[in-house]
Amino acid sequence: MKIPENVKYTKDHEWIRVEGDSGWIGITDYAQGELGDVVFVEVPKVGTKLFKGKSFGTIEAVKAVSDLYAPVAGEVVELNKVIQDSPDVVNKDPYGEGWMVKIKIADKNDLGSLLDAAAYKSLTGK
């Protein structure tokens, strides 16, 4: 199971990769493994405001559905069009091609409460 060092994690198994005040959000390798084959990712339109810890979308897998929670507050500035046609990239490349939304982070202080790779690793018990 991959837990890269260059992203921050939530207890709900999302990750966020930060560059400046931009953040890319997706789900972790652990999460995609637990969900199984992802068939649909429902995310809000560009311009939508996200609130830290609140659900902003859903991931449909064959066996189960899961909410997506915002790691930090922000505004959606870009959607990953690849996952609409090929949702299986979430399984194949959860930290790369499988990103879901890009946001403009509202307050970078929010990042302080997120987990680093070591803390996330102990959370998943792997």
Added chain:
Amino acid sequence: MKQTAFYEIHKALGAKIVEFAGFEMPVQYSGIIDEHLTVRNKVGVFDVSHMGEFEVRGKDALQFLQKVTVNDVSKLTQGKIQYSAMCYADGGIVDDLLVYNVGGHYMLVVNASNIDKDFKWLQSQLKGDVQLKNVSDDFSLLAIQGPRSRELLQKLTDVQLAAIEYYHFKRGTVAGVPMIISRTGYTGELGFEIYFDATPVTGKKVWEAIFAAGKEFGVAPIGLGARDTLRLEMGFCLYGNDIDQTTHPLEAGLGWITKLDKGEFLGREPMLKAKESGLKRKLVGLTLPEKNIARHGFPITSKGSAIGQITSGTFSPSLQKSVAMGYVGSSYGEPGSCITVSIRGKDIQATIVKVPFLQK
């Protein structure tokens, strides 16, 4: 928790194991969609040893089965299999099952989750010279399903598999192991189910022979996850989802196995009445325009009024769309009609279609 004879094999293959009906069972190996397509295009092997088997013997066995099952067992000659259901007196379904005429006695194959319930129910209905025995732990059961299944198994047996018709079986050996070779399955594909000695040593021998013989056909192990998507594409009912003690066979679309004119049987009276007065609801197939999945228990509405509930739903890997089954009031059940499914608070228009979803 129980394990089948193949448990160590599943673990060694890296299967994701879940608890199902008191057994530790493989839910997936490579992934549900991949496994699903293997069965549709090549051949897959399912461990379904958790299913229950009962033997029914005695002079009055036929009479007993005529009373407790809805299909006409008098038509079930040796070597044949019947899909059937057991009902309570009120028509509610105890379980759906297969009935085998093994010659001299019958074998019932029931859902794993219902083994204890079914056995107690059947015991409570015993009358005359009938011996009922739960032999579930004596059998391993593998399902070999897919267009290449016959070629694969033929390499391991002298039994002429092409001569076994659908819902018939023969006794013979596969990989040197004596077994019942049954031309049945839960996938809609050409396929066989084989019943044999439950010891792990025998299981390993049969499993390894099948995978060696099947290599050239691209054989792969298939978990319970794909078993569910495969059966749902065919519109086959799953007990506990689409049928249960609150539904009767006619509204579940199982009129074709319910022989109301065969004479008295449990559940017949209420079903005759329901048929006379017109069915109140029926199980229908639905397709959804988006890839949201309509899951068990989601409400179905029409013009704002509740008209029913989803019983099963999934993403169909073959059709690449969201499909579901559910009960609706009979007046809404015409194919082509539009209804609304509420998916976590969001209303999605769905269209009623005939099952099977996948036309074979």
